[in-house]
Amino acid sequence: MSDFTAFRQEIRDWLNDNCPESMRTPVTQEEQIWGGRNLRFPTEDAKLWFDRCVEKGYCVPDWPEEYGGAGFSAKETRIFKEEMARLNCRAPQVNLGIWMVGPAILEFGTEEQKREHLPKIARGEIRWCQGYSEPGAGSDLAGLQCKAESDGDDYIINGSKIWTSYADHSDWIYCLVRTDPDAPKHEGITFLLFDMASEGVDAKPIELITGETHFCQTFFDNVRVPKKNVLGVENKGWTVAKRVLQFERNMMSDMEASANTSGTTPRSAAIEHIGLVDGKLADPVFRQSVARHEIQKRALDKTQQRMADEFAQGVGDMNVAMILKYVGTEEEKRKYELILKIAGEQALGWSGEGFSDAELQLTRDWLASKTHSIAGGTSEIQLNIIAKRVLGLPEAAGK
Numbered sequence: 001m002s003d004f005t006a007f008r009q010e011i012r013d014w015l016n017d018n019c020p021e022s023m024r025t026p027v028t029q030e031e032q033i034w035g036g037r038n039l040r041f042p043t044e045d046a047k048l049w050f051d052r053c054v055e056k057g058y059c060v061p062d063w064p065e066e067y068g069g070a071g072f073s074a075k076e077t078r079i080f081k082e083e084m085a086r087l088n089c090r091a092p093q094v095n096l097g098i099w100m101v102g103p104a105i106l107e108f109g110t111e112e113q114k115r116e117h118l119p120k121i122a123r124g125e126i127r128w129c130q131g132y133s134e135p136g137a138g139s140d141l142a143g144l145q146c147k148a149e150s151d152g153d154d155y156i157i158n159g160s161k162i163w164t165s166y167a168d169h170s171d172w173i174y175c176l177v178r179t180d181p182d183a184p185k186h187e188g189i190t191f192l193l194f195d196m197a198s199e200g201v202d203a204k205p206i207e208l209i210t211g212e213t214h215f216c217q218t219f220f221d222n223v224r225v226p227k228k229n230v231l232g233v234e235n236k237g238w239t240v241a242k243r244v245l246q247f248e249r250n251m252m253s254d255m256e257a258s259a260n261t262s263g264t265t266p267r268s269a270a271i272e273h274i275g276l277v278d279g280k281l282a283d284p285v286f287r288q289s290v291a292r293h294e295i296q297k298r299a300l301d302k303t304q305q306r307m308a309d310e311f312a313q314g315v316g317d318m319n320v321a322m323i324l325k326y327v328g329t330e331e332e333k334r335k336y337e338l339i340l341k342i343a344g345e346q347a348l349g350w351s352g353e354g355f356s357d358a359e360l361q362l363t364r365d366w367l368a369s370k371t372h373s374i375a376g377g378t379s380e381i382q383l384n385i386i387a388k389r390v391l392g393l394p395e396a397a398g399k
Contacts, residue, residue: 007076011083018052020045024088028361029212033093035124037171050124053092060098060122063106067114068122074309096165097121097128100247101174101193108191108232108240117172117193129196130248131161131175131218132241138163139381141176142186142238146220148177150227155179155192157200157223163375167203167216170196174244180235191237194225210367246321248376264362266290266335269342289338296331300324319390326382329373336366 022045031042033050041047053059056070062077063069072080084091102121105113120126137143146159157177167173173196180188196203200223205213232240270290274283281287304324310316339362340347347362349355373379387393 004075004079008079008083011080012086014056015083015087015089018049019087019089020049022046023049023090025090026088027090031090033091033124034127034166034169035093035095035097035121036127036169037125038169039124049090050092054123057122059092059124060102063102063118063122067106067118068120074313078305078308093124095121095124095127096130097126097172100130100244101128103247104174104191104231104240104244107243112228113193113231126171127166127169129164129167129170129173129218130244131164131173133161133163135160135162135217139378141241142189144176144178144189146175146177147181148179148190148192148225150179151224153227155190155225155227157192157194157220157225159220161218161220162215163206164203164216164218166214167196167218168205170203172196173201173218174231176237176241183235186238188235189237189241190234191231191240192225193229193231194223198223198225200224208371210364212364245376246318248325264339264343264358264365266293266338266342269339269347273343273346286342289341293331293335293338297335300328300331304328319386322382323386323390325376326373326379326386329369330379332372333369336362336369340366 022043031046033039033041033046041050057063057065057068058070058080060068061070061072061080062074063071065071070080097117098121102118105117109117117126121128131146132141132144134144134146136145146157146161148155148157155177157175159177161167161175164173173194175192175194177190177192178188179190182188200221202219202221203216204219206215206217207213208215227234231237267290270281270283270286274281274286276282281290303320307316307320307324310320343359343362346355346359347366349359349363351360377385388395
């Protein structure tokens, strides 16, 4: 038996013994564990599962043990995720610290910054949000104007950010600020980490098409931040920012797995609403559509897996993450459109006794899928970047 076979069996046994049955079901938005100073658990099982994973370093299995991870290799991490998926285990916590700023701190942070922030992320003690987009700088992010003026050992920050996910529930923010207004557009930007409890920070929720309010506009009024909180180099924050965008695009391309809170797939919807004849879907047109989706999903999953392996080996191509962000979010929209066609009127409920909880959640998931092709860079912008930077196509005439 190979070492990896033994490792897989070890992980499988641990998950079987430690993941409660209730944590092997689709998770709703309300049940997701985001961590943070005000952490609350919806059930005792959720707390038990969280505590067990934190103890083993399984919230961030590929991080070094000294920073709260399990120290797994890329291959071991993939096996761990495969075994989690096999049992439908819920993620013990979801946190932008895990997905984006944590990896950036690992890459660009000082040893002091790593030991200050990474174990807290791994233990779910601090919840992070992202201060990137502004009312006048969205897809053109380098046009940001939120300013940070030097004042001794501190910066004084003024300005605002928008579409700051869960800013009103977050403890810390990683934020792009302009520290040199006279520098070229992509220069003079600094990547800062600071506490959302700082005086002068105010987050205002924005209601979305789904009725949710997890986006905010965040205002900074003379917020004082120590200069030691710079991640990377002052005025060279665009380098860090681009890396985090690559982490974000990778996360967005993989959003389908975590976004399907209704637990409904095209296959399950077709079996429920169309039915089987001789083991096949009764409608040949939908049968073909479901098969096409599953082939596309399998190809996307395998490509993401290859990309993760390449990055772990230090040979990854960042353009792939950009392409997969576009492909993944567009396929997610097509998936929900297909489910709606299959489920018909039962997929259009907003409230009322005529719909199950899963059907009501499906409606909201369908609406949310539209936002994923906007967040992290719109699909249109992604296509422009791919055309220009990846394919080397010329600018349109007159540009």
